[in-house]
Each structure stands twice: as structure tokens, then as C-alpha cells.
Amino acid sequence: MKVISREFIKFILVGIINTANYYIVYLFLLTILEINYMMAHICGFLISFIISFFLNSYFTFMVKPTLSKFLQFPLTQAFNVAVSSLFMYVFVEYFQMDSTIAPILSILITTPLTFIITGKILKK
Numbered sequence: 001m002k003v004i005s006r007e008f009i010k011f012i013l014v015g016i017i018n019t020a021n022y023y024i025v026y027l028f029l030l031t032i033l034e035i036n037y038m039m040a041h042i043c044g045f046l047i048s049f050i051i052s053f054f055l056n057s058y059f060t061f062m063v064k065p066t067l068s069k070f071l072q073f074p075l076t077q078a079f080n081v082a083v084s085s086l087f088m089y090v091f092v093e094y095f096q097m098d099s100t101i102a103p104i105l106s107i108l109i110t111t112p113l114t115f116i117i118t119g120k121i122l123k124k
Helices: 002-032 037-060 067-072 073-092 104-120
Strands: none
Touching: 002 037, 002 104, 037 067, 037 104, 067 073, 067 104, 073 104
């Protein structure tokens, strides 16, 4: 259980680092290089996604990254977006939850699920 707990904490740290990486790249491209906001968003996402793959491989799950794992890694994000969107919809539409609170609760549910899927992909 300690290994899972330690990995999960590392996963959360990588998520925080990943978010910071995205935002730094986004702001740099947007404000310094004056690139269109959508292009800056996409570039920031792609760069942070690549960094996230390597951090999760080496730091979180301590596995060797491979091309196969890198190509499967986007499935974790697709799963996260799909499931969190579903939860948000249910919370807001069926439980009448405030739409400013729903994403927080959704993240609390999807993060452990995304952690499990990411681990399965990277530990193969």
C-alpha cells in the first residue's frame, strides 16, 4: 500500500508540475512571442504533455519510456476528459450542483482513475 500511496503522491506532483509547465509555455508564447492564444494553448499543451509522459515514466512509476507507451499515453488524457465531462454534466444537470464546484469534485473522482490507467499503460 505504501508503494501505491507514494506513486499517487508523485502522480499528483507531476500533475502540478505539468499544469505549471503548460501555463508558463502558454504565457511565454502569448505575451512574449505574441502568438495567437489558441496556438499558444496547443503548443503549451503538447509540450507539457511530453514532459508529463517522461516525468510519469521516470519519476512516478520508475519505468523506461518507450515509443509504444508514448503513443498509448494520450489515452489517459482522453479518458480523463471524457469521464470528467460526464461527471460534470451529471453533477450540474441532475444534482443541481453549482458549475463552479462541479469541476473540483470531478477532479477528485477522475484523478485516482487516471492514475490507475496511466500506471497500467506505463508499467506494461
